[in-house]
Amino acid sequence: MSSTSHDFKELCFWCRLGDLENVDRLISKGVNVNSIDEFNNSPLFLASLCGHEELVKLLLQRGAVCDRDRHEGARCIYGALNDSIRNILLKYDISKAVDLKQPFASHLSSQLSDTSLKSHDIILRFANKKEIRLHRFLLATRSNYFAQQLHGPWSGYTVAEMPQDAPPVAIDIISGYVYLVPLLHNLNKQESDWLLQFCEELGFSSLADFVKRSRLLADQAQITKLMTEYQHTFTEEARGQMGALVEDIFKQRLKVKLIDEFPTSRVDIPREGSVIPDVYVLVKNSDEAKSGLLYPCHRSILARSDYFHVMFSSSFGEASSYQLTTEGVVDRTSPFPVVSFPNCEPSVAELILCYLYFDKTDVPWELAIAVLKAADSLMIDRLKTMAAVSITQSSEFLSVYSVFDILHTAWEFRLERLEHHAAKIIADQIGYYTSQPQLKEVILESCDRLQAREETDTIELVDDIRYYLMKKYNVDADDLDDLKWSENLKGGFEESEELRLYQHDYIMLDDILQELGLEA
Missing domain, CATH: 3.30.710.10 (Potassium Channel Kv1.1; Chain A)
Known part of the structure; x- marks a missing residue:
């Protein structure tokens, strides 16, 4: 289905550029990675076409489907920029698309069987003595029926006896649905009839729709494809319900x-x-x-x-x-x-x-640094990255903080993305920043960050600034190799205006290094 939403257009934009963090952020908002734009391009196709290998892996992990037997999958494979990406797509089994989900959904799935926390507090017991250990709050959050039972007849108890005729496999599916575990079971008619009846009582309409459609299919591959389509719906339903739970928590x-x-x-x-x-x-x-x-x-x-x-x-x-x-x-x-x-x-x-x-x-830019600090203490690396994305995308951040604040934050919290962002800002306004004494200070700090500096070592911040100066003027290494520079790099360039401007900015930075007694 074609999507014209603002978020989906933004997702396609970042897929073209290969920006992992922004793609991850948008998928986390619930943008469907298997939609297509007005030109029939999926995010996976755009990432493959533009040669972004790590992004292709991320999209596959987040549920993007590449089925070579379908038009979209074939386009991704044959349109891939290089053999490396093509091989990743060819080796990718469609069934994996429902096993690797959004991080929150993956965590929720893991809690169904993770006993290390000892946090399960309700047991569903069957006539055959089989027991399933679950979480009361999650059952109540995902189903009004369970909420009524847990606040009524089951209140204060940890064992709930299930109906005598309840097929255990159907209860496994119900549990898996609650915890966002992929539902790839083969049911006989009696089991699916019971499951549909129970879904109606529990209010699981989307799961009931899936069961009705899947039992009309005989081919397991088709059932798997159907599951992939529904998994996004299941995940978004759960996100909405968990969001409502958080409102109650507040x-x-x-x-x-x-x-x-x-x-x-x-x-x-x-x-x-x-x-x-x-x-x-x-x-x-x-x-x-x-x-x-x-x-x-x-x-x-x-x-x-x-x-x-x-x-x-x-x-x-x-x-x-x-x-x-x-x-x-x-x-x-x-x-x-x-x-x-x-x-x-x-x-x-x-x-x-x-x-x-x-x-x-x-993450609002106003809270980004505070979120970074708290997330670092709580060891939530992905949220740190999302806060860093907020800083790099905000046009207002620099009205309150300086580029040197960004750089120190990047060093303190080990965020390479922010280091590069600060270097790009400095390169874009090199004339202004070379007049600021703080630039000399951070260059020396960057120098001191080397464990054991030798004369042949480079200074990371300086390297980054030089890189973004090249990007600023669209200069590449081949252009520089063909130039005959004077010993102090102050000879003139006749090749192009871009190279002349690049040399001018390069020399301003080099003058600071010489003033500091650094060869980098």
Whole structure:
């Protein structure tokens, strides 16, 4: 289906340029990677045609389909710029397109079977004694039926007896759908009839549509293609539902007083509310940490952060939520665990929670540096990258921060994208920046960043600035190889105006290096 949305047009633009971070950001917003533009070009076709190998891999990992038996797939393969990309596409099995999804969906899928966090808190038990361990909050979030049961008959209990006639394979499909696991099961008529009935009761209309259409197909390859089409719908439904859950989390946050950065009173398990949390996240206010906000959250989602994953899978007290009695009843006499975010404003903490719960990757430029700091502390590298993208795309950022702020941020948080962005800004306005004393300071800092500098070493910042000077004037290495420069590079150029301007800017930078006593 052709797409003319602004976000899809932007996705196609970045696919032409090969910008991984911006493509990842837009896919995370829910843009369909298998749409086509008004010229019948898919994002995968554009990336293949323009020779962006890493981007082709990313698109395939995010669900782009390359089926050589279909027109779009054949165009990608035969239109690929080089053999390397062509081989990647030829080797790619279409079934992988439903196994590698958006990062948030992939994490959600992993939580179905990941027992390291011990966060499963509801068991579905069958007549044959089979049991499936799930998360109460996720069932309630994805289905009104489960929400009513968990707040009613199943409230406070961890075991739910399933109907006697429930086929286990159908329940496996229901569980997989809730957790966004690809649904590639072969069902007999009795099993699919039961599944359709249960889908109707649970409100899973899109899953029911898939089952109805798939059982009309006999060829497994066709079923797989159908699943690929529906997986995007399933993922976007889940994102919307998780977004609504986060809104409830924000509504149910609590204001607390703190002593020594801890709540002054015991924090108990919430008895009411739609969130069904198993941990509180404490965000300290900036009033000398005398007060803070508690957000009711879920360890299985916070574990998208490597920092929290290590904490929750360890022997620390935060690794346990509430205790259960031998009868499977929640013991409400147990204290509720509380974990802390790094010191940040609530707006920053809430943006991070939006990322963890439903992969929101749009970071306002005003919050970008604060998000970088918090994401670095929480070991969320992808969110750091998204914050860096926000900085590089903002025309207003430099009205508040300097290019040297960008450079120091890049070094502090190890973000190569920001280093290159700062170097490009300096190259574009080299006349202005060579008059600024801070440029000399950052060149020396870049020099000091080398572990063991020798005379033959180069200075990374200087190399980057020189590279962007070449891009600025459309000069390439072959042009420079053909030139006969004087010893100090101040001989004249007769070849072109671009080369003359390039030499002028190059010499301004070189003069600073000589003034600093550097040969780079």
